[in-house]
Amino acid sequence: MKKILIHSGYIKLDQFLKLSDCVSTGGMAKALLQEGHVLVNGEMEERRGRKLYPGDQVEVKDEGVFEVEGGGVKE
Template identity: 85%
Template sequence: MRKILIHSGYIKLDQFLKLSDCVSTGGMAKALLQEGLVLVNGEKEERRGRKLYPGDRIEVQDEGTFEVIGGEVQK
């Protein structure tokens, strides 16, 4: 399982898919979600704007499993 660090309270699912290198564009993220290839905490998710928080687990078919982790915002 790969851990993906975010520096804010949450990240939207489409942004997460780009950050984790599962997709390179928002359009690709939309297609991946519409095909039902993404699970969030074990449940199929189709909403690009779904907010992910530290501790959430994301499974992407053919890409693997990821966990959102939080970190301090650097000033």
């Protein structure tokens, strides 16, 4: 499992997919989600704007499993 560090309270799923190098554009994220290739905490997710919080797990077909890791909020 790969851990992806965020510096805010949450991150949107499409941003997370780009940060984890699963996709390079928002359009690619949309297509990946519509094809049903993304699970969040074990459940299929289709919403690009789904908020992810530290501890959430994201599984992407052919890419692996990722965990959101919080690094504290930057102020």
